[in-house]
Amino acid sequence: MSDTSRPAVEMAGVVKRFGTTEALRGLDLTVPAGTVCGLLGPNGAGKTTAVRVLATLVAPDRGTARVAGYDVVREAEAVRRSIGLAGQHAAVDEGVTGRDNLRLLGRLHHLGARAARTRADELLERHGLAEAGDRLVRTYSGGMRRRLDLIASLVTGPPLLFLDEPTTGLDPRGRQGVWDAVKDLADGGTTVLLTTQYLEEADRLADDIVVVDHGAAIATGPPHRLKAAIGTRISVTLAESPDAGRLGSAAVVLAALAKNGDVVADHAERTVTVVTRPGVEVLLPRLVRELDAVGVVARDVALRPPSLDDVFLALTGGAAGGTGGAGGVGAAGGTGALGVVA
Template identity: 60%
Template structure:
């Protein structure tokens, strides 16, 4: 069966003077799927979304959204998409209902059609009870849900979500996740950029890891984890033993262990499929390293991210 792509880019480039934000980004997002676009700060994620949403022009390459070229037919692209940025764009001086009716009118709906669409979205996102309060009195999670609802006014075929849950508490984030999965199940294609690796793990059918303006890895969350191998982690009994544990893990895996001196742990990814937990424990025992816990498990998406991007900033944040 032939795959139809809702978003397709080939060699996408964007330069800002001497700065290369995108250096040949390739994307292929099947219709009705959720694609997670991951990468460290400055990797080019938001620039890619802005190009795909026709908010800025590429300086090279080609991109199609819903079958339309973003450069040659931007009006057709805009009719097919919805966009929710990093920060809620709702007007705090208007009620939730007034906000959505305004967005509906801006989208070309009039009279009863605008009212019906706004009221239906308020109900869908659980905002009916608060609909007639000004949104400056709403919580951050409620405003983000309203922002997401505004992006759906026109029944978009493709929805771009640029870090939609930044700053939200876990309960509010869960509300957004539920809504996104429901949209995908109904056939909307979602391109999601996020700094929350758990979010991508929970939502994305496929993930594209971007670093320095290029896609460095593509696959499902499980496929990306399997490429890395396993993650060995040791908790030592005393701070003085931590460096010794790191030496043992380095000898066993050839990797560079990450140390957490506060939690007294040393961890490293390994592609050695014959490495076992008993072997790790015996090596630590022979080296005289006192341990309180040891594990060998599949890597988390955070660990995959750090391994694939090798970003100094990401490494620093992970160690912190």
């Protein structure tokens, strides 16, 4: 059982350069023991570099990083004994069975032959791969290979697991299988640091999210708090193709109701949209009455709670990869009013 009295991961002012590229620009990060932390950001944000520093694969140029209480530079061996790491691509041997992959890893980590066999059987059973354990890995689906790679990082029972974009390239079924495995690990007390571009993945799995952009943490907090800070999206769709006057009138009414946030008008879609403060939904009956008073007939008034996509758009000004995107409406949230910026 890991020590929950101290953070599992601590990074303070970490800088890492590769030539003229500054991959990390003073990154601060704290992950409490026994939690799942989602490191969220676009390609090139510094997520993988942060994991590589924590896993002792590269040394920071400046700042400090500690894993399980150990300094990643001065106590690198102790760090390595405390972690498991699954990268972006499965690293298992496709020419042998899943069971033999795990047994070989056990022996490489100085487990005896019997202990390695027992550990392999236990992990395959716990994570739903027992029936496939004696098949060659080359016959596995992509999702099964990723799950095998994930549990291979658990052969030594590390208290802390780093997962670097573990579901990249998987179909929805494969992604769900990896999610289930991560949830099982978290329920068992393993601390997980998960890097991802998938907003839904971070929302489902993480207790806390750190949004990283250009090598620095720009926001942190539980998913519900990050989303609540964005506000609520309200869209009004007009009943008929509007002239500029009607669309403008609808925008004025919506802006007055919202009191903050820019209204975005889309003439082609006959909609006006605003991202506004939480709780404004109680004013929707008033919105309909005021639209009617200025001669605007609404075909639909839609209310949508904020998503992590909205958070990402508001913070970085661009959509994260691997998501459906939120269209142009998200630009209305770019007011910088999150209140959670690190």
